[in-house]
Amino acid sequence: MIAELLLNALTAGILLGGFYAAMSIGLSICFGLLDTVNIAHPTLIILGAFCTYFLNSEFGLDPILAGVLITPVFFGLGWLLYSAYYQFFERTSAQALRGLAFFFGVLFITEVVMIMVFGVDHRLVDAPYIGGSYAGTFLGMELSVPYRMVSVFIVAAIMTLGLHFFFSRTFFGRAARAVHQDMMALSLMGVDPIQIKRVAFGIGLGTCALAGAMTVIMLPIEPAVGRLYIGNVFAIVVLGGLGSVSGTLVAAIILGIAESIVSTFMGPSWSPAVSFGILLGVLAFKPTGLFGVGDTR
Amino acid sequence: MSETLLDINLVTKKFGGFTALSQVTTNVKQGERFGLIGPNGSGKTTLINCISGILQNDGGDIVFGGKNLQGLLPHQRTRAGITRTFQIPRPFHTMTVIQNLQIPLEFISGAGKSQKEIADEAMSILETMGMADKANEETSGLTQIELRKLELARAIAAKPKLLVSDEAMAGLTGQEVDEVLQILFRFNEQGMTIIMIEHIMRAVMQFSHRVICLDAGQLIAEGTPDEIVKDKDVERAYLGA
Amino acid sequence: MRYKFEIGCVIIFLIAFLLTQIGGMNRFFFFAGFAIMQYVAIATAWNILGGYGGYINFGTAGFLGVGTYTAIALYEYAGASIVEQMVAAGLIAGLLGLSIGYFTLRLKGVYFAIATLALAIVLETFVNNWDFVGGASGFSLLPKRKPELLGVLLVDRKAGLFDNYKEFLFVIMTLVAIMSVWIARAIEHGKLGRGLNAIKDNEEAAECMGVPTLRLKLIATTISGSLMGISGAIYPSYLTFVDPLGAFNLEFAVNALAMPMIGGTFTWMGPVVGAVLLGTVQQIAIVTISSELNLLILGVLLVVFVVAAPHGIMGWFMKKNK
Numbered sequence: 001m002i003a004e005l006l007l008n009a010l011t012a013g014i015l016l017g018g019f020y021a022a023m024s025i026g027l028s029i030c031f032g033l034l035d036t037v038n039i040a041h042p043t044l045i046i047l048g049a050f051c052t053y054f055l056n057s058e059f060g061l062d063p064i065l066a067g068v069l070i071t072p073v074f075f076g077l078g079w080l081l082y083s084a085y086y087q088f089f090e091r092t093s094a095q096a097l098r099g100l101a102f103f104f105g106v107l108f109i110t111e112v113v114m115i116m117v118f119g120v121d122h123r124l125v126d127a128p129y130i131g132g133s134y135a136g137t138f139l140g141m142e143l144s145v146p147y148r149m150v151s152v153f154i155v156a157a158i159m160t161l162g163l164h165f166f167f168s169r170t171f172f173g174r175a176a177r178a179v180h181q182d183m184m185a186l187s188l189m190g191v192d193p194i195q196i197k198r199v200a201f202g203i204g205l206g207t208c209a210l211a212g213a214m215t216v217i218m219l220p221i222e223p224a225v226g227r228l229y230i231g232n233v234f235a236i237v238v239l240g241g242l243g244s245v246s247g248t249l250v251a252a253i254i255l256g257i258a259e260s261i262v263s264t265f266m267g268p269s270w271s272p273a274v275s276f277g278i279l280l281g282v283l284a285f286k287p288t289g290l291f292g293v294g295d296t297r
Numbered sequence: 298m299s300e301t302l303l304d305i306n307l308v309t310k311k312f313g314g315f316t317a318l319s320q321v322t323t324n325v326k327q328g329e330r331f332g333l334i335g336p337n338g339s340g341k342t343t344l345i346n347c348i349s350g351i352l353q354n355d356g357g358d359i360v361f362g363g364k365n366l367q368g369l370l371p372h373q374r375t376r377a378g379i380t381r382t383f384q385i386p387r388p389f390h391t392m393t394v395i396q397n398l399q400i401p402l403e404f405i406s407g408a409g410k411s412q413k414e415i416a417d418e419a420m421s422i423l424e425t426m427g428m429a430d431k432a433n434e435e436t437s438g439l440t441q442i443e444l445r446k447l448e449l450a451r452a453i454a455a456k457p458k459l460l461v462s463d464e465a466m467a468g469l470t471g472q473e474v475d476e477v478l479q480i481l482f483r484f485n486e487q488g489m490t491i492i493m494i495e496h497i498m499r500a501v502m503q504f505s506h507r508v509i510c511l512d513a514g515q516l517i518a519e520g521t522p523d524e525i526v527k528d529k530d531v532e533r534a535y536l537g538a
Numbered sequence: 539m540r541y542k543f544e545i546g547c548v549i550i551f552l553i554a555f556l557l558t559q560i561g562g563m564n565r566f567f568f569f570a571g572f573a574i575m576q577y578v579a580i581a582t583a584w585n586i587l588g589g590y591g592g593y594i595n596f597g598t599a600g601f602l603g604v605g606t607y608t609a610i611a612l613y614e615y616a617g618a619s620i621v622e623q624m625v626a627a628g629l630i631a632g633l634l635g636l637s638i639g640y641f642t643l644r645l646k647g648v649y650f651a652i653a654t655l656a657l658a659i660v661l662e663t664f665v666n667n668w669d670f671v672g673g674a675s676g677f678s679l680l681p682k683r684k685p686e687l688l689g690v691l692l693v694d695r696k697a698g699l700f701d702n703y704k705e706f707l708f709v710i711m712t713l714v715a716i717m718s719v720w721i722a723r724a725i726e727h728g729k730l731g732r733g734l735n736a737i738k739d740n741e742e743a744a745e746c747m748g749v750p751t752l753r754l755k756l757i758a759t760t761i762s763g764s765l766m767g768i769s770g771a772i773y774p775s776y777l778t779f780v781d782p783l784g785a786f787n788l789e790f791a792v793n794a795l796a797m798p799m800i801g802g803t804f805t806w807m808g809p810v811v812g813a814v815l816l817g818t819v820q821q822i823a824i825v826t827i828s829s830e831l832n833l834l835i836l837g838v839l840l841v842v843f844v845v846a847a848p849h850g851i852m853g854w855f856m857k858k859n860k
Contacts, residue, residue: 037648039596039655088845098844100594100651101795105841108792112834227788231656238649269667276660283649284641349746370752371745381746389739391804400736403729405748455747 004141009264010257015149017256021249022156022214023229024236025163026207032243033176034197034204036085037100040107042233043226044205047110048074048212050118050221056125063125064155067213071206078205081106082198107226114223122220130217152214159210163203164245176200177243231272232259235279241289251290300327302362302459302490303348303379309356310343310514317343319514320357325459325492330485332505332522333494336535339511341494342384345461349381350374362458376405378458382451382465386444388436394447395419395432401455419454426450426480442473449480460484461492466500474500502526510534543723547716554712558705568708572776574817575708576769578715580790581797581809582722583765587758588795589803590731592738593647597638597654598794600661601763603786604631605770610671610780613679620681620710624771631767632760639759643752655791662786676781679774707776714772718765722806725761734758766794789833793820796840802852811851 027041055066089099133146167173240247303325310318325331346352350371359366398419423429466474495501502522510518512534608630609623642650666674691698700706725731733754736744774780801812823832
């Protein structure tokens with residue numbers, strides 16, 4: 001019995017990890033490569049989720065398709081947001097405090113606007129791959145895997161691997177990693193570092209569109225849900241190591257499995273404590289995370 | 298000037314796979330003027346950070362006045378008598394010049410003193426540095442040389458036995474370099490041991506009793522200024538093979 | 539005139555007290571007054587670490603909520619009085635601040651901020667599932683009838699010092715607000731304040747100049763959290779019904795940040811000005827416009843001030859007088 005529970009928890013955990021990776025990858029880019037602590041990231045994912053919901057309920061669009069369609073919009077939003085941030089804070093090297101407060105303001109404004117437009121009720125989307133699960137056996141044990149978790153995992157895997165490839169193989173990707181290490185050198189090579197940062201932040205925020213679509217596929221959403229995921233997302237980014245896309249993936253799966261097991265054996269109400277515990281633990285013992293090389297002091 | 302004040306034994310520091318310092322061994326004698334040179338990236342600032350405690354060395358020991366500094370936080374080392382200045386001056390920018398000095402005066406040697414006594418002490422330090430007229434100015438209005446002098450004045454306010462001056466003269470005019478040099482000579486005459494990191498060779502050579510040279514984290518030469526200037530390894534480090 | 543501040547505090551307390559003694563005051567006045575005094579206390583407490591030290595706490599709601607639920611738990615478990623609730627809440631919330639600080643204050647300020655944000659969520663979830671204090675459905679707290687202190691009947695419609703609990707607690711909250719401001723001012727003018735200022739300006743330089751940065755940060759976090767906890771403890775007695783959603787509301791976090799930033803973070807007067815101004819505006823807004831619109835305006839104001847007026851109202855005021 002225990003073994004069966006464990007098997008299901010493990011499977012769900014891995015699939016959940018994929019979902020979490022998709023949520024965190026954008027933040028890993030913004031926080032890790034650009035040193036911008038966009039605490040509004042999870043809330044913006046929920047914004048993406050609500051947009052997906054809107055397109056799905058009004059026009060019957062498939063949620064994942066909707067997510068893909070709104071990605072350019074979110075990219076543009078990221079572009080604008082970073083331009084504002086750069087203009088007001090980075091250029092004048094204002095206190096880090098103010099940049100943080102700025103993003104907190106963005107978080108708050110976004111949440112309130114969503115409440116005003118969509119209300120506080122929970123919303124769902126509809127698609128053929130939502131609802132119902134695959135029931136089978138594995139090693140003589142019964143295994144039940146909800147379809148929506150599998151579909152989300154597949155999309156998340158494609159997105160994460162795609163971004164990993166982008167940031168390690170393409171010129172732009174490597175320039176983005178370089179901008180974090182030495183802005184001056186980059187500009188001396190004829191590349192405008194600010195432009196690179198704008199695009200990178202745009203990509204980071206662009207992920208919120210598809211991550212939002214995945215969120216509303218996974219569970220019912222309401223405006224405050226974003227804050228529930230702050231612990232998860234930051235725990236993953238910190239555990240994985242700032243600026244490491246592959247680290248984010250590994251950390252997400254670790255967290256997914258940990259949460260799933262705790263949820264199965266101790267109850268779902270303990271889930272936030274898992275991510276928070278991991279966050280504190282990593283900060284206390286190895287702040288650079290599993291794969292990070294950065295400076296945390 | 299015979300007693301050893303600072304002992305650096307096989308000090309090693311790594312950042313991930315990169316070795317910044319590799320088994321650096323040397324010592325600084327009480328009252329000595331000690332020069333530290335080396336090309337960019339050779340580990341000079343890393344060594345200073347390990348001495349002042351901002352970084353903890355991975356291997357080896359740093360012993361100051363007979364006491365092993367392992368595990369001590371920077372503020373504890375400052376209280377023990379080691380003070381450093383920063384390459385790029387780091388004034389407390391919301392405080393006035395005199396308030397900048399009052400911080401080390403209050404936190405290191407301020408026990409039992411009134412605010413007035415501390416302010417008077419700060420003022421007298423500013424007077425010796427020729428900055429008394431700037432006492433109540435915001436630090437944002439200071440020129441480069443004034444910022445450097447503030448950095449030194451603040452370090453002096455910490456009443457160090459050992460002062461580590463990290464490129465205090467970078468970017469200054471010849472006259473300003475002499476000004477800073479004079480200040481350092483004066484402190485040394487009053488008994489302060491000084492380690493000077495500098496790229497301005499004439500300053501290092503004029504100033505130091507002994508000089509060591511680092512390259513890629515290793516100590517490659519040690520000796521008097523004359524010996525160092527003639528050393529082949531030093532030449533190779535700076536100019537390439 | 540010496541002791542201007544001390545006299546001012548006594549005057550404010552007397553005014554608050556006398557207002558409760560006049561008959562025929564509009565109930566809403568005490569409701570709004572309580573809220574404003576609570577915000578003065580919270581904003582001031584926040585500013586001790588955030589404004590003086592430069593370390594942002596996004597989890598104010600968490601500390602308040604801990605105070606609220608410590609009070610409830612003690613009341614339910616041991617029938618504790620208001621004062622006992624407040625003391626316990628202060629201790630527990632202070633301990634919480636110390637613990638979080640211990641784990642995160644050695645690193646860049648950003649990590650402390652994130653940890654406090656996550657903390658608030660974890661605490662809210664924990665309380666949601668804690669049936670002893672009512673869980674998600676909330677808790678009804680009925681204060682003691684006819685409470686006494688040193689032989690004086692405090693609250694009784696006919697013979698008490700105060701006619702009802704709302705007025706009594708309004709005065710208590712005013713006392714807590716005055717105490718918080720007193721403590722903040724003492725810190726600001728003292729060694730701790732100077733050390734925190736150095737830390738905020740340049741932490742590495744401060745550390746190298748002999749300032750024990752970690753110790754001072756931990757002290758500030760503990761005091762700040764403790765004061766927030768005390769403020770939170772009064773809440774359930776005042777509202778007589780609390781649920782986790784209300785106790786851990788994000789609104790607290792935003793206000794705790796906005797009020798000092800808008801008022802000015804470098805002086806104890808900033809949070810007071812910010813709390814009185816924003817608090818009053820919000821109390822008026824609540825009865826005239828929707829609460830969401832009120833929050834939206836608050837968020838926008840925060841962003842505008844952070845961007846355009848980093849020294850807040852007091853900063854603008856002082857520049858004018860230079």
